[in-house]
Amino acid sequence: MRVPFIKMHGLGNDFVVLDAREDSLPALEAAVVAAIANRQTGIGCDQLIVLEPSETADFRMRIFNSDGGEVEACGNASRAVALLHGRPAQLETAGATIAISPAQGGATVDMGEPRFDWNAIPLAYAMDTLTMPVGWDGLDNPAAVNVGNPHVIFFVGNCDAVPLETIGPQIERDPLFPERVNVNVATIESREAIRLRVWERGAGLTRACGTGACATAIAAMRRGLVERTVIVTLPGGPLTIEWTSDNRILMTGPATESFRGSFEWDDFAGANA
Template structure:
């Protein structure tokens, strides 16, 4: 038994993409971790049939946990679907809701991520508070290293700290500490956003279940929304991530967040034996 896959990345965020349109692909947590051991990835993606869209995108993190959505993967899956159909627009269903992907260049795709979810119980948080600046800090009470981050759901939960401290040790230590904080019943992706200008953000993200990644599409969207709500940026910005740059636009009329960025195919491979089931 074998199963072909495509290895792709979006701004450095690495994926293994499996076509499950005609043959089901539902590995359990152990199976996902076994695939990751042989073919390392940030997220494992299955493209499945959908009754309401052009396809359904299922996402697993490297730790084996299934998650709601992934912004960079949506661009990659959107590109594959558009290439196979010859169309310039497709609708992709996810556990986080439907998303529209549109061709934006040779290897560029724009994804309509929909409106951000800003209520405390939509993120979700364990208790009610203002998501523009939640009651959370890292470090001593009288001298915290970071505090009062914004909280946003882009189909998956994000917390965004406003800071210029972005070195590996700090991001890994703080991110792993916050990821499973009791305030976040579903866990959380942790962003570290340094506002360089009203239209430019430098971002690093500790991704729930994956760790420090080259890019996080939903994290870039969350960072723009969080900084704009605090008046640190406008509603349109370039977001610099380790693997490249994403353009994020929070549309004033529709309230939707649009993410535009690159897509790259790195190669192909095959899952063998039980990994292909």
């Protein structure tokens, strides 16, 4: 079975997109996803994106991290899919139904409403999610926000100085987070600007994380550190995040199609990660 794919990225956060809206695919086992995502022996990507028919929206987007695990949301992939689709649409994801709208060179995505309750993150037990009374190796008192997937956000003087490659996986898998968590370290540069690095659950260090930018901006707004519209700059580039008066999160930024190709499904079926 030969399967076409589209390689895309949003600020360097890259995806292999499989369009199964008309022709279905075999079951996507974690080992198959991980084999496709492998940068040495597969196509290579941070996330595998599968588009399918939907009964409740224009179509459905499924998101698989490079370790093979399926997750609820991906802001950068949502922009890429908007660019690919070419017109406004309602997009079903495991986290929520979101609105996508292509724009020049990218897209605006209505990511829905943020959630702050401890059991909506989720956390293992009740606590204040605006200033959490916990810490790890000098990273203390984070905020937590669910924007379709769970994020914990630490505000620090210099996010580039944090050894995120070592502390990120520790926090991601801490028992406090029963569904694991995305780890964000952010520096407030002004009332309109945030600098951000992200350890992404199931994918590791990433050049860009759309939901991380949304969660970090919302956490900073809740603490009164920035205005209701802010530019969040990740290693891959900037995103504009707005928290509207009706409690919606709007994310605007670029997306790019890199190339197209095809592969034999059996080359990856049953492969080990």
